Amino acid sequence: MKSTYIRKIKYAAAPLAIGLGLISVPSFAQEAADAAEEDGAAIVVTGSRISVNGLTSPSPLQTLSEGSIEQSGVVNLQELLLENPAFGTPGISRTNSNFSTASAGAATVDLRNLGSARTLVLVNGRRFVAGVPGSSSVDLNTIPTQFIDRVDILTGGASAVYGSDAVAGVVNIIYKTDFEGIEAGGQVGIAEEGDDLRRQADLTFGGSFSDGRGKFMTHLGYSKEGAVFSRDREISAIDQFFTRDPDNFFKIRQPFFSSFAPQGRFFNAPGVSVGTFDANNKFILGFSTNGDATRPADGFNRSAFRTIAIPTERYLLATNASYDVSDDIEVFFEGTYAKTKTKTELEPFPLDSADVFKATGGFFNIENRQLDADGKPTGAIVVNPFVPAQLLALLKDNNGDGLRDVAFTRRLSDVALRGNRANRDTFRILGGARGGLFGDWKWDAFYSYGETSESQVSSGQFNVVNLRNALNVKRDAAGKLVCADLDAQEDGCVPVNIFGRNTISADALRFIDAPGFLSTITTQKLAGVNAYGTLGNLFGAGDIGLAVGAEYRDEFSLSEFDALQQAGLNGGNAIPRTVGSFDVYELYGEVNVPLLSETFIHSLSLTGAGRISDYSTVGKTYSYNGGVDFSPVEDIRLTAIWARSTRAPNINELFSPPSQNFPTGLIDPCEGVTAATAGKLGEVCRSFAGVNANIAQNGKFTLNQADLQGISGFDRGNPLLGEEKGDSFTARLIINPRSIDALRNFGFTASYYNIRVKDAIVSTPRQFILDQCFKQGEQSFCDFIKRRAAPEGSNSAGSLDEIDSAVTNSGGLKAEGLDFTATYTQEVFSGRLNLSLSYTHLLDGFVIPLPGSDKDFFAGEIGAAKDKFFVSANYSINKVDLTLRGTFIGESFLDDQFLAGFEVERNDPRARIPAEFYADAQIRYRAADEFEFFVGVDNLLGNDPTVIPSGLPGNTTGAETDAGTYDAIGRRFYFGTKLRF
Known part of the structure; x- marks a missing residue:
């Protein structure tokens, strides 16, 4: 006889499962339990590794069905x-990562606004390799949507059951x-603006062999989503x-163009702009970045090129x-392979001569x-032949060597x-x-x-x-333009003319391109x-369930840029390689x-779990939980669980070198601030x-304007990090009135x-x-700040150049809600x-940057709406199936630190x-058992996102809104078909 503990739960048997976007656990679990009892099978619900008849999870759980995936x-x-x-x-999606230097276009998730590092993604109850180097974040691009039977969402600490990273769920x-x-499907979609062309096709086939002793299933899928450019949205x-x-x-303020323009802007003294070039590459005095009543804009519209x-x-491929x-x-056996190609x-590049000199x-x-001839100066002066006479007359010596110079x-x-073009293989x-094993024990x-x-280029x-x-x-001597340095000439140096628009020759471009x-x-x-x-029926209320186990995990990550990037010699920052590993x-x-x-009463049970982990990085950690499951009557359940979760630092947090x-x-x-501003603020600023x-x-x-747009900084890892500890409490009321015929098909959870x-x-x-340095006078924070002495292209000195930040264990986090x-x-x-x-109300949420510091609230801010x-x-x-779906995001506010x-x-x-x-909205029509087709509309009402312009927190560069939260x-x-054989 074939073992029944591997029986697949058939969702078609659950009346609440068909067509629902979200299925509450009481219905799912009860229907599954009923089916299991009919043939003696045992089931496992996400949140527990114990497999017993009728077991349901005491932790909050929602389930996305196969039907909800199809209808979306x-x-x-x-x-x-x-x-x-x-x-x-x-943290990363297709619409908020165009400016990422790596992992652009990846797809991660973040439960409870606590960060993707605290959300554990499993496949069939087991860990999946990360798609973002140095992290635990799974790239959902690697998951074949049409191969999914269901998705269980468990919220609350689950480290005792599943290990590190399950702090939020x-x-x-x-x-x-x-x-x-055999099942084959295809789908095509397009945005109303004529872009965002989406195509996907899939083929799934399976069967059995060896008189039913073996079975197999394979899925092949392909999808392609087109670009949407900033210039194509108002x-x-x-x-x-x-x-x-x-x-x-x-x-x-519009336009707010960049002063880094293709024709160049030139300076004859620190911060003193003297001119630029017109459309005919004729040198003209002055520079008007955004234009005025008498002069057109000389600046550059970056949005015309952004994505x-x-x-x-x-x-x-999944099998x-x-x-x-x-x-x-x-x-x-399980196998998954995914190849993802993205293009940002x-x-x-905005070149500043300070980047070169x-x-x-x-x-x-x-x-x-x-x-x-011997390489010794003769005293005669040689002038760069590319410099226009009008500009040459305005230049002077700025470095004391008696020779005129220019900045640009x-x-x-x-x-x-x-x-970049990236190919990712997973x-x-x-x-x-x-x-x-024996009796009802399994292994x-x-x-x-x-x-x-x-691989990224x-x-x-x-x-x-x-x-x-x-x-x-x-x-x-022959009058030919050459590079002045003889060694550079031998290396193939080709002169570059930066005085005007499109003045760099093709040969010169090949020489400098990197x-x-x-x-x-x-x-x-x-x-x-x-x-x-x-373990037997000790209290006469049912068998005690027990699960024990051991796991070993080894994680390794390496990210390595080319030699020029690592040395900071390609116009960008020096980004050393990040490499690290740990095992547990x-x-x-x-x-x-x-x-x-x-x-x-109907039932009362207690649950508990514990896990001991020994990391090569942080040593031993301990996770545990305890819960109660109480049903006064069959139709009502009350559950509660207390949990201590731990999360060990990932490779990036431990080993990441400074990255910009x-x-x-x-x-x-x-x-x-003025020369007379009193108090700590004036004192520290003037220092x-x-x-x-x-x-x-x-x-x-x-x-x-240049000062406002020119702030940078470096993020750093910290090899001295320890584990973080999460304490969670979750309580749940479940009402599933199966004993009342009129309400049998109603389910409710709070x-x-x-x-x-x-x-x-x-x-x-x-x-x-910034606030700790300048308002509180904390020197340790001032050490993270670098101000410009006299930035080129600016009429003011002292603006913020770099603000560095590093990860520490000094913070605290909280998320509370209903x-x-x-x-x-x-x-x-x-x-x-x-x-x-499904409705969530966020009661409270904040970060504590340092022990004793004020809370930095995120509840109610952009991306973390309270409702x-x-x-x-x-x-x-x-x-015919008709589906209407709606998503509500409550009012939100700008970041409180910004407002302060x-x-x-x-x-x-x-x-x-x-x-x-x-x-x-979507309509599906089943023409026959073997064939159906569907059409759908997303953003049916044509909502335009609220403008969150550059400079405001929550802005996604290029989208002018928060494109990770709102539809940009x-x-x-879209329309598609499905065939079955």
Whole structure:
């Protein structure tokens, strides 16, 4: 006889499962339990490793069914998960990562707004290799959507059951099994604006062999999502910036062009601009970045070259197989392979002569002394022949060598657009066996190996050394333009002319062009053995369930840029390689103890779990939980669970070298400070020489456009990090009135969660660093700040140049809220109506950057609205299915740290972003059992996102809104078919 413990749960048997976007656990678990009892099978619900009849999870759980995936029309699972109100804005998605130097276009998820590092993604209950190097974040691009049977979403600490990273919860993706036959599908979609072309095709086939002892299933999938460019959306077509007016934060200054223009801008003294070139490459005096009543704009519109949605192409393979070696032993195999191709595109490189001539403050000599045959100066002066006479007459000596020099900024439109093309390959193989021990005890053992590799080529960069030599130009004895340095000539140096638009020759471009290269590899080795069964009916209420097991995991990651990038010689930052590894040995145990059953109450049971982990990096960690499951009557359950979760630092957090970031939404506390400003603020601000120079020049510390756009900084890892500890409490009320015929198809849950993280691994917020330095006078924070002495291209000194940040265990986190779900199904007019609702209210959420510091609240801010809900209505009649889906994102506010810089209170109405409601619709028609087709519309109402202009926190560069939270693409249409044989 074939073992029944591997029986697949058939969702078609569950009346609430058909067509619902969200299925509450009471219905799912009870239907599964009923089915299991009919044939003696045992089941496992996500949240526990114990397999016993009728067991349901005491932790809050929602389930996305196969039907909900089909009715959404999504290409990527991330799109569907983000509709669930339990999820916050993802760290990486197709619409918010165009400016990422690596992992652009990946798809991650973030439960409870606690970060993707605290959300554990599983496949079939086991870990999956990370898709983002140095992290634990799984790239959902690697998951074949049409191969998914269901997705279980478990919120609350689950480290005792599943190990590290499950602080906020678990997303468990369950693949299909037991498929026989062939199924083929295809889908095409396009945005109303004519872009975002989406295509996907899939083929699934499976069957059995050896008289039913073996079975297999294979899925092949392909999808391609097209680009959406900033220039093709009204709100993002032109560079803009917020007005810095606290009475109207969302009022924009447009245009707000960049002063780094393709024709160049030239300076004859530090910060003193003298001119540029017109459309005919004739030198003209002055420079008007945004234009005025008498002069057109000389600046550059970066938005004309930026991307909102990254084109993404995927090839997917997933397979599983099993074989009954004997009546009690089964071997099994799982395999997944995904190839993902992405392409980012943004404006050309903004070159500052300071990037090339750092030693001379950004100035390079346009005059050189003539050398004799022996290489000795003769005293004669040689002038760079590219310099126009009008500009030459305005130049002087800035470095004391008696030779005239010039500084400049220039957009390198001649070279290429910046961006990268990335190929990511992920594969994972898993093999194992399972069987019976004695009585009802079972065992399983497995080993898996997963690997993600990435090969990335970037464009638009240049070789700093070559450009430095190519700018130093003279005429040789024959009158030919050559590079002045003889060694450079031997290396093939070709003179570069930066005086005007499109003046760099093709040969010169080949000499200075320096494509960037990035290679990454992430590997995961995972092994485990488990045993689970019962210990007898000790209290007369049912068998005690027990699960024990051991696991081993080895993680490795390497990210390595090319030699020029590592040395900082391609116009960008020096980014050293990031490499690191760790392994961990773990033991766990879990118990479920029924205390009462069918007495004066329906049931009462206790659960508990514990895990000991020994990391090669942080040593031993301990996770544990305890819960109670109480049913006063059959139709009502009350559950509660207390949990201690741990999360060990990942490889990036431990070993990442300094890497550059370009933060937005920062307010300089020194703005407006004068020579007479009293107190700590005035004292600390004036301790910076550049700030004093600025005050002397302007009467008060003043910032211009270039200053506002030019803040950078470096993020660093910390090898001394320890583990973080999360304490969570979750309580749940479940009402499923199966004993009342009129309400049998109604399900309701109400949940409360409170997750606190101690010793949280956080990067200290940059606004916090600024405020601690300048307002509190904390020198340790001032050490993270670098101000400009006299920035080229600026009329003011002292502006913020770099603000560094590093990860530490000094932080704290909290997320507290309420979840409500409701499902109902009813026969209506000879058809079936299915309704589903999921609602989350965020009561509290904050980060504590340092022990004793004020809370930095995120609850209610952009990306973490206090109120979110998802609603779905599906009506099926005859051969037609109609689905309407809606997602509500409540009103949100700008970041409170940003508002504090304007002395505006958090949640001030002036900083409010209105609520959004997105509606989607789909119609499916089953022409026959073997054929159906469907059409759908996303963003049915055509909502335009609220403009969050550059300079405001929450802005996604290029989208002019928070493109990870709000729909920046607009109304989209799709249609598709499915064939079955």
